[in-house]
Amino acid sequence: MARITLQxxxxxxxxxxxxxxxxxxxxxxxxxxxxxxYALLGASGCGKTTLLNIISGLxxxxxxxxxxxxxxxxxxxxxxxxxxxxxxxPVVYDTMTVEDNLAFPLRNRGMDPAxxxxxxxxxxxxxxxxxxxxxxxxxxxxxxxxxISLGRGMVREDVNAILFDExxxxxxxxxxxxxxxxxKSLHQQFGHTMIYVTHDxxxxxxxxxxxxxxxxxxxxxxxxxxxxFETPAHTFVGYFIGSPGMNxxxxxxxxxxxxxxxxxxxxxxxxxxxxxxxQLGVRPEYVALTDEPSGLPVRVNRIExxxxxxxxxxxxxxxxxxxxxxxxxxxxxxxxxxxxxxxxINVYADDWRLQGRAA
Amino acid sequence: MNKTxxxxxxxxxxxxxxxVAFSAVIPLMTVxxxxxxxxxxxxxxxxxxxxxxxEMIHSDRLHAALGRQVLFSAIILAIEVPLGIFIALNMPKKxxxxxxTLVLMALPLLIPWNVVGTIWQxxxxxxxxxxxxxxASLGFDYNYTNDALDAWATVIVxxxxxxxxxxxxxxxxxxxxxxxxxxxxxxxxQATRWKVFRYIELPKMSGVLLIxxxxxxxxxxxxxxxxxxxxxxxxGNATTFLSIDLVKMAVGQFDLGPxxxxxxxxxxxxxLVSWVFYTVMTNFDKEEGx
Numbered sequence: 001m002a003r004i005t006l007q008x009x010x011x012x013x014x015x016x017x018x019x020x021x022x023x024x025x026x027x028x029x030x031x032x033x034x035x036x037x038y039a040l041l042g043a044s045g046c047g048k049t050t051l052l053n054i055i056s057g058l059x060x061x062x063x064x065x066x067x068x069x070x071x072x073x074x075x076x077x078x079x080x081x082x083x084x085x086x087x088x089x090p091v092v093y094d095t096m097t098v099e100d101n102l103a104f105p106l107r108n109r110g111m112d113p114a115x116x117x118x119x120x121x122x123x124x125x126x127x128x129x130x131x132x133x134x135x136x137x138x139x140x141x142x143x144x145x146x147x148i149s150l151g152r153g154m155v156r157e158d159v160n161a162i163l164f165d166e167x168x169x170x171x172x173x174x175x176x177x178x179x180x181x182x183x184k185s186l187h188q189q190f191g192h193t194m195i196y197v198t199h200d201x202x203x204x205x206x207x208x209x210x211x212x213x214x215x216x217x218x219x220x221x222x223x224x225x226x227x228x229f230e231t232p233a234h235t236f237v238g239y240f241i242g243s244p245g246m247n248x249x250x251x252x253x254x255x256x257x258x259x260x261x262x263x264x265x266x267x268x269x270x271x272x273x274x275x276x277x278x279q280l281g282v283r284p285e286y287v288a289l290t291d292e293p294s295g296l297p298v299r300v301n302r303i304e305x306x307x308x309x310x311x312x313x314x315x316x317x318x319x320x321x322x323x324x325x326x327x328x329x330x331x332x333x334x335x336x337x338x339x340x341x342x343x344x345i346n347v348y349a350d351d352w353r354l355q356g357r358a359a
Numbered sequence: 360m361n362k363t364x365x366x367x368x369x370x371x372x373x374x375x376x377x378x379v380a381f382s383a384v385i386p387l388m389t390v391x392x393x394x395x396x397x398x399x400x401x402x403x404x405x406x407x408x409x410x411x412x413x414e415m416i417h418s419d420r421l422h423a424a425l426g427r428q429v430l431f432s433a434i435i436l437a438i439e440v441p442l443g444i445f446i447a448l449n450m451p452k453k454x455x456x457x458x459x460t461l462v463l464m465a466l467p468l469l470i471p472w473n474v475v476g477t478i479w480q481x482x483x484x485x486x487x488x489x490x491x492x493x494x495a496s497l498g499f500d501y502n503y504t505n506d507a508l509d510a511w512a513t514v515i516v517x518x519x520x521x522x523x524x525x526x527x528x529x530x531x532x533x534x535x536x537x538x539x540x541x542x543x544x545x546x547x548x549q550a551t552r553w554k555v556f557r558y559i560e561l562p563k564m565s566g567v568l569l570i571x572x573x574x575x576x577x578x579x580x581x582x583x584x585x586x587x588x589x590x591x592x593x594x595g596n597a598t599t600f601l602s603i604d605l606v607k608m609a610v611g612q613f614d615l616g617p618x619x620x621x622x623x624x625x626x627x628x629x630x631l632v633s634w635v636f637y638t639v640m641t642n643f644d645k646e647e648g649x
Contacts, residue, residue, distance in 0.1 A: 058543050078546040091544040093558040104558075105548040152548065 002069035002160050004032040004055060004193065009064035011050055017062065025050050026217045027064070032161070032195065037187045039208035040197045043240070047217040048197045052163050055195070056083045068160055085163040086153040089170060090145035092137040098124070099133040102151050109156075119155060126182065127151045142170045150179065154186065161193040168203065180207055201241050213237050229283070230344075235351045238281045244311065244322040246346075247287060249280045253347055256356075261317045263296055268342055269356025276350035284311070286344035287323035295337035296321075303331060314338065387626075393619035411620035421621060423596065424604040425628075431511075431600060432579045435518050439575055440568070442519070443526025448560070450531055461531075464524040476588025479517040483589070503590060507597035514586045514598055521585070522575060529571040533564035569640045573633060580629055601625055 011025040020026060025047040032038060032055075040048045053059040054066065057078040065074045073081055084105070093101050102120045111119075124130045127147040132140070137148060146167065153162055164183075168176045184207055187194050198204050204211050205225040213221045213228065213236070220234035221227075232238035238246030251258045251265075253274055258265045260280060267280075289300070289312050298314040298321060312323040312331055316338065323338060325331045347354045397407040415421055446464075451457040470478075483503050485491040494501040503513040537559065545555045583602040586592065592599035592607070599607070605625065609618035 053543075056543075056547060058546065079549045083547065085543070085547045087540040087544060089538065089540060091538075091540050093562075095558060095562045104550070108549040108551070108554070149544075152544075 002071075003034045003067075004161060005065075005067040006030045006032075006055075007065040007067065009054065009061050009066065011047075011054060011059065011061045011063070023062075024217055025054070025061075028219050030212070030219065030222070032193060034193055035191045036210055037184070037194045037208045038196065039204035039211045040195060040214060041201060041204040041211055041240070042199060042214035044199055046214045048199075048214055049165055051214070052085070052165055052195065052197055055161070056085045056163055057081050058085075082156075082158065082160050083163060084153040084156055084159045084161075086149050086165065086167045088166040090142055090149050092140075092145045092148050094136070094138040096137060097134055098129055098137055098140075098148055101137050101148050102133075102155055105152060105156055119157070123151045123155050126154075126186070143172065143175055146170055147179070150183075157190070159192060161195060164194065164196040166197055166199070168198075176203075183207065201243075205241075213240065215240075231346060231353065232281065233353045235279065235281060235348050238283070238346070242283055242285075244284055246281045246283050247321050248348070249282075249316070249319075251278055251280045251347075253278050253280075258345075258347070260296065265340065265345070266342070267345055267347065267356065269358060271347050271354050271356045274347065274349040274354055279348045279351075281346040281348055281353075282340045282344060284322040284324040286341035287321070288329070288339050288341070289314070289323050289325060289331045289335045290337050290339055291335040292337060292339075295339040297336055298338050300333040300335065303333065390619045390622050393615045394623055397616050407616060411616045412624070415617055415620045415624060418617075420604065424599055424601050427597075427599065428580060428601045431515070431582070432576055434515055435522070435579050436572065436575060438515070438519050439523045439526050440572060443523050443571065444530050444564070444568075446523065446527040447530035447534055448556070450527070452535070461528070464527055467521050467524050468528075470521070472584035473588050475517065475521050476585040479513060479520075479585070480589045483513050505594050507594055510590045510594060510598050513589060517585055517589065518579065518582070522578070526571045526575060529567040530564050533567040534560060537563045565640075569637070572640075573636055576636060577629060577633060580632070 007029060008027055009025065009029070010023050010027040012023045014022050017023055040051065042048050050059060054061045057073070057076060057080075061074065065072055067073065068081065093104065096104070099120055102123055103116050106116045106119065120133075121130070124133055127150060129144065129147060129151070132144070137145065140148070150167060153164070153167075168179060171179060180203060183194070183196075186192075196204070196207050198207075205228075209224065210222060211225060211228055212219055213234075215234065215236040221232065221237045223231075223233075228237055228241050232241065232246060235246070235248055238248070249260045251260045253259075253267070253271050255272070256267050256270045258267055258280055265280070289298075296316055298316045301313045301315055301320075303325075304311040304313065309327065310325045310331060312325055314321045314323065321338060347356065394411055395407055395409070396404040397410075398404045450460050450464075467475075482488045483491045483501075485495045485502050491501060491503075500506075501509050503510040541559050541563075542555065545559060550558070581602055582600055583606070586598050586600060587603055587606075590598045592603045596604075602625075605618060605621055608614050608621060
């Protein structure tokens with residue numbers, strides 16, 4: 001086990017990248033602390049899998065270095081890195097039995113047969129496949145095959161890290177929940193560094209203690225689920241995490257006051273005079289519908305009851321706005337004003353979050 | 360559930376019946392017809408029962424031809440299948456060179472049989488052929504017209520040259536369908552090259568490989584034109600395979616009865632062996648799946 005450091009890492013699939021747009025993965029520096037569970041979250045095609053493949057050595061980065069502990073492994077083959085990786089679609093060796101599949105990585109490393117036997121039993125119990133150990137993997141369902149893949153990923157105890165590339169895509173929702181919980185408890189039990197790629201925020205937030213959000217080949221924020229929720233560093237994080245995502249309003253900001261469509265809003269902190277495209281970001285959770293005369297004038301389109309709370313879909317200045325009303329909070333389509341909870345307004349200039357000073 | 364009974368629906372099967380009758384059953388029946396009759400000329404036929412079959416089953420000539428045929432098919436399968444797999448594994452997977460190799464590999468398959476025969480017939484001649492003359496000048500005693508072993512070697516090399524591409528192309532298609540993730544997983548699992556072949560590539564190729572083996576078996580078992588053009592079945596009867604022998608019997612000696620009986624048995628043998636191949640290989644598959 002080791003700390004994994006990425007130094008000035010960047011990757012392009014083109015032989016001679018010219019501009020930044022040619023890079024699938026833009027320059028990034030990051031340290032994956034030993035023993036942590038990370039989620040790598042982002043929309044499809046944002047460079048998550050590329051990053052993962054660079055760590056496991058399946059892809060060599062065009063620039064920068066990868067360090068395991070203090071050792072530079074940028075050019076080291078996958079075998080030397082001692083990494084386990086589980087892929088999006090199940091990869092099983094069809095002609096082998098389930099048992100042989102699970103034992104395969106251990107046998108390839110020449111482990112002691114007695115150890116292999118007990119370890120395979122242990123893993124089989126964990127993924128719930130003890131009954132079918134002697135069966136050929138060929139006829140199994142996609143679910144079962146993916147469980148074998150997961151098991152094969154976890155069978156080696158001494159790995160530097162276990163990488164998961166959207167491993168639960170093919171698993172049905174009920175099983176998904178169960179496997180995710182198992183992975184989490186496994187992480188607590190063995191303390192491997194785990195990096196879990198997903199585009200599903202629930203999966204990311206429940207699995208990881210650190211979430212790395214990627215957008216367009218760039219890491220836009222690294223933080224705890226709480227940080228991502230409260231203070232998204234980039235408008236993409238605000239929009240991507242949360243359901244519905246963060247509301248954004250074009251605004252002009254001066255000191256501690258913002259003007260949105262002629263309405264002045266007190267931000268509580270001093271933001272100076274930001275340049276570029278300035279936006280206010282407020283999560284629907286911190287937006288309340290009211291009939292008092294203050295606040296932004298809106299037209300309510302509909303109110304969706306999703307059980308735990310209601311989502312108010314409204315229209316402000318021709319743009320959609322969402323608010324979440326908790327149980328007991330009175331809302332009606334007749335209410336025409338929105339107010340923001342003080343202290344929960346983020347200010348963005350050209351999509352990046354600004355830090356306010358106490359005024 | 361009530362099903363409507365409408366016997367007129369049988370008429371819908373009629374086109375298929377007619378088609379199969381004209382394409383297979385009726386032509387075959389003429390052979391069957393000859394196989395159970397005898398004639399002394401004047402288009403005067405009389406019933407011979409299973410005499411021809413009896414004679415053919417005990418004919419040394421047929422046994423010898425069958426033996427040569429089996430040996431020939433076994434040899435070319437033993438060479439072409441591993442060689443084809445090996446070539447497929449080493450073909451470029453993408454880019455400009457993959458197209459070039461594909462076209463090059465496909466070329467031999469496009470040449471008509473008797474042209475292939477003619478090419479090798481001339482190529483192997485000691486007086487003017489590039490191969491034959493070169494071998495002779497190097498001091499090898501090579502002459503396919505009077506040495507049985509040389510004749511066999513020539514016919515086999517010719518078949519390998521002509522048909523290995525088919526096996527290679529089929530295997531190549533099978534290999535191309537393997538998702539990249541399998542190779543990546545194998546690298547993660549630290550599988551050796553041999554294990555990647557044994558546990559990933561070979562199982563994924565087994566479907567196309569079955570087709571390749573069946574096609575090559577049937578084709579080689581029925582081979583006629585190429586050896587006929589090169590050696591004419593000689594020296595002696597050394598390269599007289601089943602169909603060459605059959606043509607000699609039917610067209611050369613005009614022994615229609617025995618030739619017809621021979622044809623039917625030939626057909627049944629091919630059918631039987633193909634069926635055995637198919638069953639063995641698909642069952643092998645199933646067992647693996649248990």
